[in-house]
Amino acid sequence: MRKFLLGSMVVFLSACAQFKSGNVTATIESRIATANEQSRQFPVNEWREIRQVFHEGNTILGRAGTVRDNLSRPVAVAASAGVLYIVDADRHELIRYDSITGEGRAITDLSRIAGGEISDIYLYNNEFLLLADPQGQQVLKVDLQGRLMQVLDAPSNLIAPISISVDLRRHEILVADGSYDDIVVFTLDGEPIATLGERGMENGQFRTMTALAWSDQGLYVAMRTGGRVQVIDANDQFERRLDTEGMIFPSAIVFDRKGRAYISDLMSNNIRVYDGDEQIAVLGGTGVAPGRFQRITDMWIDQGILYVVDSLNGRIQSHRTLD
Numbered sequence: 001m002r003k004f005l006l007g008s009m010v011v012f013l014s015a016c017a018q019f020k021s022g023n024v025t026a027t028i029e030s031r032i033a034t035a036n037e038q039s040r041q042f043p044v045n046e047w048r049e050i051r052q053v054f055h056e057g058n059t060i061l062g063r064a065g066t067v068r069d070n071l072s073r074p075v076a077v078a079a080s081a082g083v084l085y086i087v088d089a090d091r092h093e094l095i096r097y098d099s100i101t102g103e104g105r106a107i108t109d110l111s112r113i114a115g116g117e118i119s120d121i122y123l124y125n126n127e128f129l130l131l132a133d134p135q136g137q138q139v140l141k142v143d144l145q146g147r148l149m150q151v152l153d154a155p156s157n158l159i160a161p162i163s164i165s166v167d168l169r170r171h172e173i174l175v176a177d178g179s180y181d182d183i184v185v186f187t188l189d190g191e192p193i194a195t196l197g198e199r200g201m202e203n204g205q206f207r208t209m210t211a212l213a214w215s216d217q218g219l220y221v222a223m224r225t226g227g228r229v230q231v232i233d234a235n236d237q238f239e240r241r242l243d244t245e246g247m248i249f250p251s252a253i254v255f256d257r258k259g260r261a262y263i264s265d266l267m268s269n270n271i272r273v274y275d276g277d278e279q280i281a282v283l284g285g286t287g288v289a290p291g292r293f294q295r296i297t298d299m300w301i302d303q304g305i306l307y308v309v310d311s312l313n314g315r316i317q318s319h320r321t322l323d
Contacts, residue, residue, distance in 0.1 A: 120298065
């Protein structure tokens with residue numbers, strides 16, 4: 001059930017609107033075509049890794065880089081047209097990595113804007129990024145150059161934002177709160193307008209939420225308690241539960257072009273793939289070899305490529321989606 005909120009505080013740090021010029025749009029379309037071709041050439045069943053992200057000679061937040069540098073502890077990723085935005089918790093950096101050219105650089109010192117470790121990142125329509133900041137009790141909105149644009153805040157309803165998605169039908173930002181166990185709804189301009197759900201173990205109730213993701217099939221909400229994943233329909237009503245028997249800690253949810261859901265398990269270090277209610281595949285397992293993981297904290301799908309944050313192995317692994 002959706003509960004509507006009265007006004008709350010939103011902090012604007014920049015009122016500058018950004019418009020896409022024809023040249024920018026053409027560049028994005030060209031990159032999408034290149035990324036699609038890259039996906040088609042990606043061998044089936046092969047896993048690749050992204051570990052070294054900085055080119056020799058780059059300046060990283062004022063520090064001269066003389067050699068390629070590795071990711072340390074990546075925790076979140078988002079991508080579009082082959083460009084990845086990676087949060088590295090040990091480095092306290094937001095990193096932009098171009099998977100087509102192999103070039104990467106840090107664009108934001110997160111220690112300057114966040115209250116603690118970022119738990120999730122979401123890229124909206126090649127326009128801006130949203131970062132969940134649980135310790136700061138806020139969501140940070142930054143542009144694609146890493147500049148802070150806005151702080152989304154709802155003091156009476158948002159204590160520990162842990163996961164972010166966007167309802168592309170209603171154009172609303174959805175933020176899972178790991179403390180209140182509800183979902184806070186914001187407009188794209190950052191105004192909190194409603195909450196969804198409440199704490200509990202019944203259908204349509206949440207407890208210890210860990211991830212959420214919107215798709216045309218509904219809003220998928222994952223919980224650590226019982227390893228449950230619920231699907232909420234277009235009318236904000238409980239629709240069904242997935243069969244997640246044996247899942248311990250669902251940590252991320254993404255969807256491929258055919259609407260199949262990929263759900264990672266932080267404890268089992270694997271990824272279950274669902275076509276509707278049917279589990280059709282399991283990827284991964286614990287280890288350091290390609291296609292093995294140690295602590296999957298986030299995932300993203302872009303142009304037919306699945307990106308998996310293999311946090312304790314200090315890398316992002318990629319794989320073609322099943323479609």
